[in-house]
Amino acid sequence: MSKLGVYDVAVRYGKVPALTDVTLTIEEGERLFISGPNGAGKSSLLKAICGAVATSHGRIEVDGDLLTGRTPEAIARLGLTMVPEGRDIFGTLTVEENLRVGTGIRRDKSAVENDIEEVYENFAILGERRHANAGALSGGQQQMLAIGRGLMTNPKLMLVDEPSLGLAPNIVDQVYETLVNLQKDRGLTLIIVEQSSARAARVGGRMVLLRGGSVVGDGDAKKFAESDVLNEAYFGTDKAEASS
Amino acid sequence: MNAIPQLFFDAMSLGGIYAMAALGIALIFGVMNLVNFAHGEYIAFCVFALIVPSTDAVAVMFLGKAPAIVLIPILLSIGAAVAVASEFFVFRHMRNATPVAMMISSFALGFVIQNSLLAVYGSRPKAISLWPELNTPVSIVGASVPLLQIIVILTTLAVVVTLALLLKKTKIGLEMRAAAENFTMARLLGVKANVVITGAFALSGALAAAVAMIMATQTGVADIRMGGQIMLVAFIATVIGGLGSLPGAVAAGFLIGAASVILQGFLPLEARPFRDAFLYTLVIVSLLLRPQGLFASNSAKPRV
Ligand SMILES: Nc1ncnc2c1ncn2[C@@H]1O[C@H](COP(=O)(O)OP(=O)(O)OP(=O)(O)O)[C@@H](O)[C@H]1O
Numbered sequence: 069m070s071k072l073g074v075y076d077v078a079v080r081y082g083k084v085p086a087l088t089d090v091t092l093t094i095e096e097g098e099r100l101f102i103s104g105p106n107g108a109g110k111s112s113l114l115k116a117i118c119g120a121v122a123t124s125h126g127r128i129e130v131d132g133d134l135l136t137g138r139t140p141e142a143i144a145r146l147g148l149t150m151v152p153e154g155r156d157i158f159g160t161l162t163v164e165e166n167l168r169v170g171t172g173i174r175r176d177k178s179a180v181e182n183d184i185e186e187v188y189e190n191f192a193i194l195g196e197r198r199h200a201n202a203g204a205l206s207g208g209q210q211q212m213l214a215i216g217r218g219l220m221t222n223p224k225l226m227l228v229d230e231p232s233l234g235l236a237p238n239i240v241d242q243v244y245e246t247l248v249n250l251q252k253d254r255g256l257t258l259i260i261v262e263q264s265s266a267r268a269a270r271v272g273g274r275m276v277l278l279r280g281g282s283v284v285g286d287g288d289a290k291k292f293a294e295s296d297v298l299n300e301a302y303f304g305t306d307k308a309e310a311s312s
Numbered sequence: 313m314n315a316i317p318q319l320f321f322d323a324m325s326l327g328g329i330y331a332m333a334a335l336g337i338a339l340i341f342g343v344m345n346l347v348n349f350a351h352g353e354y355i356a357f358c359v360f361a362l363i364v365p366s367t368d369a370v371a372v373m374f375l376g377k378a379p380a381i382v383l384i385p386i387l388l389s390i391g392a393a394v395a396v397a398s399e400f401f402v403f404r405h406m407r408n409a410t411p412v413a414m415m416i417s418s419f420a421l422g423f424v425i426q427n428s429l430l431a432v433y434g435s436r437p438k439a440i441s442l443w444p445e446l447n448t449p450v451s452i453v454g455a456s457v458p459l460l461q462i463i464v465i466l467t468t469l470a471v472v473v474t475l476a477l478l479l480k481k482t483k484i485g486l487e488m489r490a491a492a493e494n495f496t497m498a499r500l501l502g503v504k505a506n507v508v509i510t511g512a513f514a515l516s517g518a519l520a521a522a523v524a525m526i527m528a529t530q531t532g533v534a535d536i537r538m539g540g541q542i543m544l545v546a547f548i549a550t551v552i553g554g555l556g557s558l559p560g561a562v563a564a565g566f567l568i569g570a571a572s573v574i575l576q577g578f579l580p581l582e583a584r585p586f587r588d589a590f591l592y593t594l595v596i597v598s599l600l601l602r603p604q605g606l607f608a609s610n611s612a613k614p615r616v
């Protein structure tokens with residue numbers, strides 16, 4: 069059984085279709101990049117999976133459990149967590165309070181304190197600023213907090229929407245390094261929206277290409293990065309970053 | 313004569329009532345962007361729950377006769393129950409409605425409650441006597457102050473401190489604050505929407521009951537219209553405080569109470585009947601200067 073199965077899924081906002089007939093499966097422990105131009109429906113796909121938007125058609129399953137009709141809070145209890153585009157950290161809460169919001173669903177309460185320390189080990193700056201208002205963090209720090217906050221729900225499947233958005237390249241490197249390490253340590257299944265196929269190829273993994281709300285490509289990220297045709301078509305040229 | 317301490321106690325006790333009523337509104341606005349105009353009617357409902365249902369002009373105390381130790385928890389529960397019921401039967405079905413549609417339905421609900429009271433109790437204000445001994449003045453720092461005023465001030469402080477601790481130290485409090493800032497994100501992290509919203513309504517209703525007890529004792533009247541009057545001031549306080557900001561609602565409640573007492577005390581005699589015109593002029597000025605509210609925080613906006 070696949071970890072996650074998305075079958076014939078459609079999402080629309082009023083009359084505007086955002087996704088049409090998207091089908092893809094992902095196996096446990098896999099790393100999947102979702103790429104595609106602006107407006108392709110990448111965020112909509114992630115939102116449909118975590119229950120933030122309703123699907124108008126199709127099925128989504130986690131470990132064979134049907135998600136359709138479940139609330140976001142019920143889906144979170146199945147071990148799925150979302151790190152949204154724009155991070156959506158709670159700016160009026162402290163850094164540590166942000167980390168604790170998602171711990172209510174855990175059965176292993178005794179492990180919570182330990183896991184918080186682990187987040188601080190992974191992201192030292194969060195530990196230093198644990199009592200500061202999260203709204204005062206920089207963009208990169210907020211991204212780290214959003215990832216840490218997701219981890220605190222003790223997920224098996226983590227969806228990360230454009231972690232590189234608005235961050236300096238060296239910070240992006242750091243974020244990806246941590247994601248990859250976390251995945252190794254915890255056996256996480258990871259789905260990451262990443263616009264840069266060069267970046268995806270460097271980190272390594274499978275890549276699904278979305279365009280106009282449909283899947284138009286699925287394969288090894290390296291294959292896509294080497295293909296200038298796709299880069300030209302979907303991202304404009306991406307060579308500058310690929311060769312750096 | 314000691315006018316300053318007297319003014320101080322007047323201002324603090326009136327402000328305390330406004331602050332508690334404003335808190336009840338701000339709590340609900342925080343978690344579901346609803347300005348609940350039925351809140352004033354929760355207060356009226358609780359006042360009328362003290363007396364035997366009848367349209368007679370003379371009120372017979374019913375629950376109001378019970379000893380305080382029984383009366384207080386029961387009335388707080390009644391307030392909570394009315395608020396939770398209105399969420400369950402009305403607002404729960406409007407989660408995806410626009411804020412305006414929700415606000416209109418809260419008006420409608422308010423009228424339903426008010427007219428139900430009208431049908432059961434009649435329209436004439438009734439004299440009631442709840443804890444009349446609390447209106448006896450006591451001497452404190454040279455001022456002669458009704459005991460009730462001191463109780464109101466202490467109650468408000470206790471409520472504010474308890475609420476602050478609840479929000480700051482408990483799991484449901486953390487979830488409420490997270491949900492108030494970003495409901496969808498909180499749910500994605502497993503926070504149960506129904507639990508948080510029901511909790512907020514229960515707290516809000518209990519606050520309405522506390523205000524009801526104070527108003528009943530202070531005025532000695534049960535009046536169908538009392539909900540609307542306090543609701544107006546409380547709503548203004550939540551707006552001035554910055555909609556949804558709990559500390560803002562408390563501060564603005566006290567501010568309006570104080571302004572109203574000070575105007576009453578210092579306006580020339582001829583102008584006093586028009587005190588409210590001066591008060592609401594201050595409200596307009598405050599909103600012109602700080603349309604987002606006096607205490608709205610800017611920290612919610614992430615720096616990117
Ligand atoms: N809340 C919304 N209301 C209406 N239309 C929306 C909404 N969110 C997204 N859309 C539309 O749905 C389509 C897909 O949007 P989506 O955000 O999923 O794309 P994306 O691939 O994540 O884009 P980006 O790279 O800019 O983040 C777009 O046409 C967008 O305009």
Ligand SMILES: [Mg+2]
Binds near residue numbers: 110111112153
């Ligand atoms: Mg997007």
